[in-house]
Amino acid sequence: MQSRSHVMASQLVLVPTLIIVVYFLWGFTLYTGYLSFTDSKFLPSHKWLGLKQYELLWSNPRWKIAYANMFIFGGLYLFFCVLFGGLFAILLDQRIRLENFFRTTFLYPMSLSLVVTGLAWQWMLNPSLGLQKLAHEMGFHEFTLDWVVSSKYAIYTVVLAAVWHGTGLIMVLFLAGLRAVDKDIWKSIYVEGIPAWRAYGAIILPQLRPILLAAILLLTFNVVRSFDLVVALTSGGPGFASDVPAKFIYDYFFARSNIARGAAAAVCTVMTVLLIILPYLYLELRKQK
Amino acid sequence: MSSLKKQISVNSKFAGFVAGIMLICTPNLWAGGDVVHWWVGDAESKALKVIVDEFERSGSKWLDTPHNDSEAAHASVKSRVIGGNPPAAVLMVVGASSKEWAEGGLLNDVDSVAKSENWDSVLPDGVASASKQGGKYIAAPIFISTVNWRYANLSLLRSVGVDEPMSWGAFMTSLPRIQKAGYIPLAVGGQDWQETLLFDHVALGVAGAQYFRELLDGNMNTIDSEDTIRVFTAMRALEPFTDAGKAGRSWGDTNNLVITGKAGYIFMGDWAKGGFLQANKTPGQDFSCKISPGSGMVLTAVDGFAFPKTSSGADQATQGKLASAMMNKDVQTKAALLKGALPARTDASTEGFDHCSQNALVLLGSGSAALHWNVRDSGFKGVLKDVVSQFWNSDMSPEQARKMLVDGIKQL
Numbered sequence: 001m002q003s004r005s006h007v008m009a010s011q012l013v014l015v016p017t018l019i020i021v022v023y024f025l026w027g028f029t030l031y032t033g034y035l036s037f038t039d040s041k042f043l044p045s046h047k048w049l050g051l052k053q054y055e056l057l058w059s060n061p062r063w064k065i066a067y068a069n070m071f072i073f074g075g076l077y078l079f080f081c082v083l084f085g086g087l088f089a090i091l092l093d094q095r096i097r098l099e100n101f102f103r104t105t106f107l108y109p110m111s112l113s114l115v116v117t118g119l120a121w122q123w124m125l126n127p128s129l130g131l132q133k134l135a136h137e138m139g140f141h142e143f144t145l146d147w148v149v150s151s152k153y154a155i156y157t158v159v160l161a162a163v164w165h166g167t168g169l170i171m172v173l174f175l176a177g178l179r180a181v182d183k184d185i186w187k188s189i190y191v192e193g194i195p196a197w198r199a200y201g202a203i204i205l206p207q208l209r210p211i212l213l214a215a216i217l218l219l220t221f222n223v224v225r226s227f228d229l230v231v232a233l234t235s236g237g238p239g240f241a242s243d244v245p246a247k248f249i250y251d252y253f254f255a256r257s258n259i260a261r262g263a264a265a266a267v268c269t270v271m272t273v274l275l276i277i278l279p280y281l282y283l284e285l286r287k288q289k
Numbered sequence: 290m291s292s293l294k295k296q297i298s299v300n301s302k303f304a305g306f307v308a309g310i311m312l313i314c315t316p317n318l319w320a321g322g323d324v325v326h327w328w329v330g331d332a333e334s335k336a337l338k339v340i341v342d343e344f345e346r347s348g349s350k351w352l353d354t355p356h357n358d359s360e361a362a363h364a365s366v367k368s369r370v371i372g373g374n375p376p377a378a379v380l381m382v383v384g385a386s387s388k389e390w391a392e393g394g395l396l397n398d399v400d401s402v403a404k405s406e407n408w409d410s411v412l413p414d415g416v417a418s419a420s421k422q423g424g425k426y427i428a429a430p431i432f433i434s435t436v437n438w439r440y441a442n443l444s445l446l447r448s449v450g451v452d453e454p455m456s457w458g459a460f461m462t463s464l465p466r467i468q469k470a471g472y473i474p475l476a477v478g479g480q481d482w483q484e485t486l487l488f489d490h491v492a493l494g495v496a497g498a499q500y501f502r503e504l505l506d507g508n509m510n511t512i513d514s515e516d517t518i519r520v521f522t523a524m525r526a527l528e529p530f531t532d533a534g535k536a537g538r539s540w541g542d543t544n545n546l547v548i549t550g551k552a553g554y555i556f557m558g559d560w561a562k563g564g565f566l567q568a569n570k571t572p573g574q575d576f577s578c579k580i581s582p583g584s585g586m587v588l589t590a591v592d593g594f595a596f597p598k599t600s601s602g603a604d605q606a607t608q609g610k611l612a613s614a615m616m617n618k619d620v621q622t623k624a625a626l627l628k629g630a631l632p633a634r635t636d637a638s639t640e641g642f643d644h645c646s647q648n649a650l651v652l653l654g655s656g657s658a659a660l661h662w663n664v665r666d667s668g669f670k671g672v673l674k675d676v677v678s679q680f681w682n683s684d685m686s687p688e689q690a691r692k693m694l695v696d697g698i699k700q701l
Contacts, residue, residue, distance in 0.1 A: 256668050
């Protein structure tokens with residue numbers, strides 16, 4: 001009897017959360033989807049246009065660059081964060097001296113906001129202020145580092161700053177995973193005399209799949225909502241070379257008074273991410289069962 | 290137990306504090322006017338203070354709601370109006386933007402104040418029509434800003450033996466000579482609005498005022514013409530005369546290059562003049578201000594406040610009082626002097642204005658030589674900004690840029 005009322009109570013407590021989630025998350029998501037089929041400009045309108053906004057969106061050169069940048073940025077960001085995060089975690093796992101110091105150092109960028117990260121890297125990479133100027137003053141006149149002002153390479157500076165910011169978190173995740181590995185496994189590895197690189201590659205890392213999944217999900221969210229870092233570092237420039245979907249959507253919603261086009265871009269972004277993430281999630285979770 | 294009690298009392302005190310803050314922050318509870326703006330710079334806030342003092346002289350309370358930039362300010366006001374909690378007034382570049390708001394039904398008109406104070410007779414025609422929608426005043430215009438100035442460091446020009454050029458051709462031939470002497474010929478910033486402003490100057494100087502007027506009108510024949518290619522080509526020709534540090538540079542830093550004698554010219558709006566004056570430079574002697582060479586056309590933007598929709602009579606009365614304070618003749622003169630702009634009213638005194646402002650006044654007075662810049666909606670301006678900035682920062686050809694501009698406008 002008591003346990004049933006407990007269940008009831010806990011369900012009751014969840015009701016407000018449920019209402020809020022349904023209304024603010026799903027409600028607004030669906031409304032955005034609906035607006036993308038209308039001719040909403042400055043204010044929401046209900047005139048139905050069908051797929052017209054999508055057609056116009058996909059003939060917009062700026063959107064194509066922003067969309068492609070999502071893949072360049074996302075792919076490299078995920079790859080390098082996981083690579084460096086994993087590598088640092090394995091190195092720290094060797095019970096080195098000063099472990100606390102290194103862990104804190106690598107995790108430190110996480111404590112900075114993305115806006116600060118973006119500004120700091122902008123100063124460092126700016127050819128007339130930062131590293132290039134320093135190198136020139138030290139006598140290396142051939143040294144050039146102008147990626148942040150180059151329309152070909154600007155997006156890679158965003159990757160650089162984001163990897164710097166995100167690697168620490170992935171490292172800590174992996175380190176927690178490594179520390180949770182059963183001591184007996186290590187003992188048998190020693191007994192068998194398996195070299196360390198094989199032990200990690202064939203035995204230890206495969207056990208960390210769930211952690212890899214968590215890391216990739218966390219980083220993917222960062223890719224989709226990447227806005228502040230880009231605004232602070234390049235503001236999408238030069239031109240719109242380093243534009244990303246979130247900035248495009250914001251611009252069309254608020255600065256360009258084109259709500260429907262922004263909504264169409266938002267739908268395309270979310271759909272793309274779901275198309276990539278859902279199959280991966282499905283495969284992983286099935287395997288883990 | 291006692292510590293728990295203590296905690297509870299602290300918590301309830303805190304709750305009371307929060308509730309108090311919320312009450313204070315709810316503008317509806319004040320009989321005063323909640324005004325949203327982004328005039329947070331030194332000169333701008335001093336100018337705003339003049340308006341605040343005039344408004345509060347009649348016993349009303351000004352509630353200041355500053356934002357960092359126009360986009361953030363307008364996004365917040367838009368949702369406040371729709372959510373039923375509108376501010377009393379919001380800063381705008383009067384013209385296309387305020388009309389967009391009025392057409393969306395988000396603004397009250399202040400026509401009764403305008404009628405009783407006879408705004409029609411004291412405002413230049415262009416300013417009056419920019420402030421109206423459907424024949425009624427929807428905004429109180431305060432300043433006329435002139436946006437197409439070429440500032441030159443005269444000491445630098447003298448030292449390299451260049452006379453101040455008065456045509457586009459002479460301007461172009463002076464650039465390599467300044468470069469040879471080891472200076473940056475043209476200071477250019479790296480934000481897209483600065484690049485678009487540069488485009489405006491080139492378009493006026495190379496293709497002329499008529500072309501620029503038709504461009505702003507959205508005349509597709511003009512936009513798709515050879516003239517557009519000439520303008521993009523001329524803009525590209527300026528690039529070798531700019532420095533590598535331009536990327537991402539703010540207008541203030543760019544302006545400083547000219548003030549400190551590192552660069553020869555800058556194309557900028559009248560807000561750049563304040564920097565020269567603050568560095569104790571004398572116009573006509575240390576630096577010069579000229580309408581962009583070869584154009585003879587002054588581009589203007591009107592700064593003013595619009596009044597969000599509200600049905601409450603008390604709020605409407607506050608809006609009327611605000612409008613009246615903003616349109617006060619002496620207030621406009623005093624504030625314009627502080628901000629470096631021109632008063633919107635033709636009968637406001639222009640005593641004490643320097644010779645740059647006086648030049649602008651002469652051009653404005655002759656009517657035909659003034660072109661109101663904010664005539665297109667945000668969508669059109671956005672396309673122009675995208676194309677110009679992308680062209681300037683890549684190896685796109687002028688033909689490609691024209692095609693992108695035409696396609697972009699068609700797809701609005």
